[in-house]
Amino acid sequence: MKPAPFAYDAPRETAQVVELLAKYGDDAKVLAGGQSLIPLLNFRLARPDRLIDVTRVPALSNIEPRDGSLVIAAATRQATLERSALTAQGWPLLIEALRYVAHSQIRALGTVGGSVAHADPAAELPAAFMTLDARFHLRCARGARTVPAAEFFVSYFTTALEPDELLEEIEVPPLPGGTGYAFVEFARRHGDFALGGAAALITLDARGMCRHISLTLLGAETPWRSPQTEQVLVGNPPDEQNLVEAAHAAVQGFEPSGDIHGSTEYRIGLAETMALRALRRALDRAHTGGRPT
Amino acid sequence: MSTVDLASSTRRVRIEINERAVEAEVEPRLLLADFIRERAGLRGTHLGCEHGVCGACTVQLDGEPVRSCLMLAVQADGRSVRTVESLGRGGLHPLQRAFIECHGVQCGFCTPGILMSIEPLVQEGRTLTREEIRHALSGNLCRCTGYQGIIAAVELALSWAHT
Numbered sequence: 001m002k003p004a005p006f007a008y009d010a011p012r013e014t015a016q017v018v019e020l021l022a023k024y025g026d027d028a029k030v031l032a033g034g035q036s037l038i039p040l041l042n043f044r045l046a047r048p049d050r051l052i053d054v055t056r057v058p059a060l061s062n063i064e065p066r067d068g069s070l071v072i073a074a075a076t077r078q079a080t081l082e083r084s085a086l087t088a089q090g091w092p093l094l095i096e097a098l099r100y101v102a103h104s105q106i107r108a109l110g111t112v113g114g115s116v117a118h119a120d121p122a123a124e125l126p127a128a129f130m131t132l133d134a135r136f137h138l139r140c141a142r143g144a145r146t147v148p149a150a151e152f153f154v155s156y157f158t159t160a161l162e163p164d165e166l167l168e169e170i171e172v173p174p175l176p177g178g179t180g181y182a183f184v185e186f187a188r189r190h191g192d193f194a195l196g197g198a199a200a201l202i203t204l205d206a207r208g209m210c211r212h213i214s215l216t217l218l219g220a221e222t223p224w225r226s227p228q229t230e231q232v233l234v235g236n237p238p239d240e241q242n243l244v245e246a247a248h249a250a251v252q253g254f255e256p257s258g259d260i261h262g263s264t265e266y267r268i269g270l271a272e273t274m275a276l277r278a279l280r281r282a283l284d285r286a287h288t289g290g291r292p293t
Numbered sequence: 294m295s296t297v298d299l300a301s302s303t304r305r306v307r308i309e310i311n312e313r314a315v316e317a318e319v320e321p322r323l324l325l326a327d328f329i330r331e332r333a334g335l336r337g338t339h340l341g342c343e344h345g346v347c348g349a350c351t352v353q354l355d356g357e358p359v360r361s362c363l364m365l366a367v368q369a370d371g372r373s374v375r376t377v378e379s380l381g382r383g384g385l386h387p388l389q390r391a392f393i394e395c396h397g398v399q400c401g402f403c404t405p406g407i408l409m410s411i412e413p414l415v416q417e418g419r420t421l422t423r424e425e426i427r428h429a430l431s432g433n434l435c436r437c438t439g440y441q442g443i444i445a446a447v448e449l450a451l452s453w454a455h456t
């Protein structure tokens with residue numbers, strides 16, 4: 001099928017995007033990479049009156065360091081982030097997560113902010129940003145605000161963004177030196193949306209005990225960051241028995257919805273396996289000083 | 294929902310396709326794939342699923358493979374596109390020869406998208422393992438060949454690029 005008619009704007013400044021959103025609000029939609037929105041338009045599952053294309057705003061496509069943090073402007077293409085040396089050096093978890101996002105042809109247009117704003121429960125980047133304690137900078141004509149990842153994802157395909165709000169930047173704080181990381185997932189075919197997956201960070205202290213742990217599962221209503229896993233491991237040795245216990249703790253309260261591709265029970269079992277693999281791989285890397293293995 | 298006035302919302306776009314500028318007045322909802330097929334008259338770019346899954350519509354935008362079913366023509370305004378028709382202008386492209394030699398083509402519906410996805414790798418003279426070739430092909434579906442001929446063809450074309 002083909003999209004229903006709509007009006008189209010391609011402003012060059014963030015201020016103009018915000019003005020248009022204030023004027024049209026609910027009747028307009030931001031168009032970023034279009035890799036989720038255009039399929040919905042093609043099948044007429046979405047029929048907005050107006051699209052505001054944000055990919056021609058230079059300020060919205062940018063990756064830069066800021067006070068030790070990584071700042072990714074929302075309309076930065078996923079392919080650009082994948083090739084960013086700064087990101088590879090300080091936040092390799094994002095690069096590992098991106099490899100699972102669709103195919104290179106989709107990442108060439110799809111944006112980082114688009115994936116976050118779309119909030120697909122199986123999407124990799126929201127889970128990675130949750131693990132990294134990212135903060136989302138939003139802007140609208142009424143003002144700007146910053147929302148931490150833990151509060152940004154509200155439900156399936158639903159975020160804290162108001163209809164007149166733009167996701168402007170994503171800020172990822174620095175990680176302690178030597179932090180091990182891992183992103184793992186399982187899908188039937190490469191590039192398909194995942195049936196289960198996990199992102200993990202492990203920082204060890206001088207005695208080899210877990211100092212900082214962060215583990216997020218994907219596939220439920222919102223990215224599932226497990227406080228139980230952190231409780232099991234922090235201050236304790238990361239031996240195999242503790243990792244197994246931590247992975248088991250991770251799925252307590254985790255509620256993925258089942259469908260023809262996998263029941264809820266199957267997905268919980270899969271998530272536990274993914275959690276364990278992510279913890280093991282992150283630990284290996286923590287032992288080798290956070291270097292990719 | 295208010296009705297959008299179509300006449301007032303058409304735009305003039307200029308897209309370079311295979312080194313030829315194509316200018317047209319288009320509605321914003323026109324997909325790049327339909328611009329290529331209907332306005333530029335280049336029917337080598339195929340439309341299968343129209344939601345990014347099959348890869349038949351893959352073209353290169355400023356040198357990078359993208360889905361032309363998931364991009365609006367207005368978004369490609371001022372940019373440069375290459376379609377399968379750009380290959381083999383002076384005789385068959387090595388990739389095309391390899392596909393013939395290895396039986397990488399049956400009905401041919403998927404072929405243009407596959408060629409445009411893989412051509413940059415051949416161009417760069419990349420050395421890829423079989424696994425990496427399979428990975429590079431993972432964004433393109435073929436309903437006929439069972440893929441083995443396609444993988445062999447890509448392997449052959451890459452080996453020629455090195456000799």
Ligand SMILES: Cc1cc2nc3c(=O)[nH]c(=O)nc-3n(C[C@H](O)[C@H](O)[C@H](O)COP(=O)(O)OP(=O)(O)OC[C@H]3O[C@@H](n4cnc5c(N)ncnc54)[C@H](O)[C@@H]3O)c2cc1C
Nearest residue numbers: 030032033034035036037102110111114115117123167345
């Ligand atoms: C075949 C296929 C397979 C895919 N597989 C995966 C996968 O495995 N994993 C995965 O994570 N994704 C996958 N995707 C989705 C892809 O990553 C999309 O690029 C992404 O979800 C949306 O990003 P976009 O820039 O294309 O956004 P768009 O499609 O342009 O927009 C998506 C939504 O977000 C809103 N939006 C976008 N940017 C902003 C902003 N800055 N501020 C406010 N709202 C905004 C839009 O209004 C729209 O509602 C797949 C897509 C396809 C077509």
Ligand code: FES
Nearest residue numbers: 341342343348362
């Ligand atoms: S028609 Fe574009 S990917 Fe199938």
Ligand code: FES
Nearest residue numbers: 399400435436437
């Ligand atoms: S040759 Fe028929 S779809 Fe690939």
